[in-house]
Amino acid sequence: MSGKVRARFKLNGEDVTAEMEPNQTLCDYLHDVAEKTGVKKGCDTGECGACTVLMDDKPVTSCLVLAPQVDGREVVTVEGLGTKSRPSPVQWAFVELDAVQCGYCIPGMIVTLSWILEHAPQASDSEVRRLMSGNLCRCTGYLQQVEAVRRAAKRAAAGGAPEPHDIY
Ligand code: FES
Ligand code: FES
Known part of the structure; x- marks a missing residue:
């Protein structure tokens, strides 16, 4: 047993x-x-x-x-959201905006921000900050992360799914 x-x-x-x-x-x-x-x-x-x-x-x-x-x-x-060659919309925006420093908080943050993108794409910056308040980052100051979800939401609203491409 x-x-x-x-x-x-x-x-x-x-x-x-x-x-x-x-x-x-x-x-x-x-x-x-x-x-x-x-x-x-x-x-x-x-x-x-x-x-x-x-x-x-x-x-x-x-x-x-x-x-x-x-x-x-x-x-x-986070592995189920996107891959290196096919990043999720939030991952793509993180790379474009240099939203990663040490990286330790980033997978959890991408999970939360992807949920926000799907369920509250119109959220204001302060609402995004409230929704991501359970994801602490000791490095970045959160500006690029909020901008990343904003950029991904704008792109989705414009019908622009990310093209598969290598992010490295
Ligand atoms: S390791 Fe789970 S909330 Fe910090
Ligand atoms: S990037 Fe270092 S803890 Fe967030």
Whole structure:
């Protein structure tokens, strides 16, 4: 008897069946077991937002979720939003605007800002700042990140999905 718990869920669009430690956090499971290394552990107490993922299309701090709680749900990490050769609209804008410094907060921030782009594309700058207040960055000052979601929203409104291209 292993003591592990079975969970069936969708991860970045793929069906997954996994045996999980009952007391493992979703953050640790995604990073260490599922190898979604874009999921970063900062504070491990729900304060910094570095571990943010979408669960059933809502941003959650995965360090506050037990891994088996994903059973029957859908999880999206930054890896599910875009790739190097096909960046998501927010990732594309981040690159254009040099919105990344050390990078540690960026995957979680891109998850939150992508959610804002999809669900609140008309949000004012102050509303964007409020919605991203759970994603702390010690480097950038947040200006380019707000501008990135603004630019991605304008581009989407103009019907301009990003063309696939290499960002490096
Ligand atoms: S590591 Fe989860 S909120 Fe900081
Ligand atoms: S870019 Fe360094 S913490 Fe945000």
